[in-house]
Amino acid sequence: MRDPFSLPDGNVSISFSGGRTSAYMLHEILRANGGLPDRAIVSFQNTGREMTETLDFVQECGQRWGVHIVWLEYRAEDPRFEVVSHNSASRDGEPFEALILKRKFLPNRVARFCTAEMKVHCLSRYLRSLGWDRWVNAVGIRADEPDRLGKSSPKERYTIWHPMADAGVSRHDVSAFWSRQPFDLRLPNVGGRTQLGNCDGCFLKSEAARAALVRDYPERATWWQRMEQLAQSISSRPADARFREDGTWEQHIDFVNRQGDWLFDEEGALCQSNEGECTDA
Numbered sequence: 001m002r003d004p005f006s007l008p009d010g011n012v013s014i015s016f017s018g019g020r021t022s023a024y025m026l027h028e029i030l031r032a033n034g035g036l037p038d039r040a041i042v043s044f045q046n047t048g049r050e051m052t053e054t055l056d057f058v059q060e061c062g063q064r065w066g067v068h069i070v071w072l073e074y075r076a077e078d079p080r081f082e083v084v085s086h087n088s089a090s091r092d093g094e095p096f097e098a099l100i101l102k103r104k105f106l107p108n109r110v111a112r113f114c115t116a117e118m119k120v121h122c123l124s125r126y127l128r129s130l131g132w133d134r135w136v137n138a139v140g141i142r143a144d145e146p147d148r149l150g151k152s153s154p155k156e157r158y159t160i161w162h163p164m165a166d167a168g169v170s171r172h173d174v175s176a177f178w179s180r181q182p183f184d185l186r187l188p189n190v191g192g193r194t195q196l197g198n199c200d201g202c203f204l205k206s207e208a209a210r211a212a213l214v215r216d217y218p219e220r221a222t223w224w225q226r227m228e229q230l231a232q233s234i235s236s237r238p239a240d241a242r243f244r245e246d247g248t249w250e251q252h253i254d255f256v257n258r259q260g261d262w263l264f265d266e267e268g269a270l271c272q273s274n275e276g277e278c279t280d281a
Helices: 020-033 052-065 094-103 113-129 171-179 207-216 218-234 249-259
Strands: 012-015 040-045 069-074 081-084 135-138 158-161
Touching: 012 020, 012 113, 020 040, 020 052, 020 171, 040 113, 052 069, 069 094, 069 113, 081 113, 094 113, 094 218, 207 218, 207 249, 218 249
Parallel strands: 012 040, 012 135, 040 069, 135 158
Antiparallel strands: 069 081
């Protein structure tokens, strides 16, 4: 029987989000193929809003597993991407801010151009600069994420490969794998989810996750508030300069600070439901 993590034919792009799930996928692809041929590339697209622990984890995976990971960041000018490294990677949202300045409005739950530009198109531009015309893109969506699987479809230049789903891997399998490893992503794993994974204050995260960011990392929460203020100053519709239609970050920060710790202790006080994820966590 063919190993579900065996590389398909042709050029293969392996997307590493910096989370435990995609790291598990990368580990299993390396195992199944005895390393990677030149036709396979592993990449990490940094938005500048990832936690330091995520950046360190990406670097450690590459070093421990002996695999080269290409670090990419969005740029507003051609060629619209730059190859960076763990040392030179942005850490204060610089690529994200550059995108907002270029678009002159904010992404939101309907217009998720942040994911498209800083991750999908950034990677595509890099691969095309290498001369790739067509490729298969490995994405770490698990078997227990059917809603996310249903959103995948062939694109103009690439098709999607879901080795995790093909192998029947669940959130619990990923957690069990990392419990056996000599290192791990140094961010809390809550029921198989890493609430601080991906962009720290992503508008797709739950109210509870964003409130925890305000409480535990207030300086990171205020970056999102500053971007809304920036958008208000450059947008033709300043009233719409918010990441979420249900309120601004200034209102969210003020609400959390006024309520105090009871807000986190009272069951049901904050919505725990995520409405989706940019990438695998």
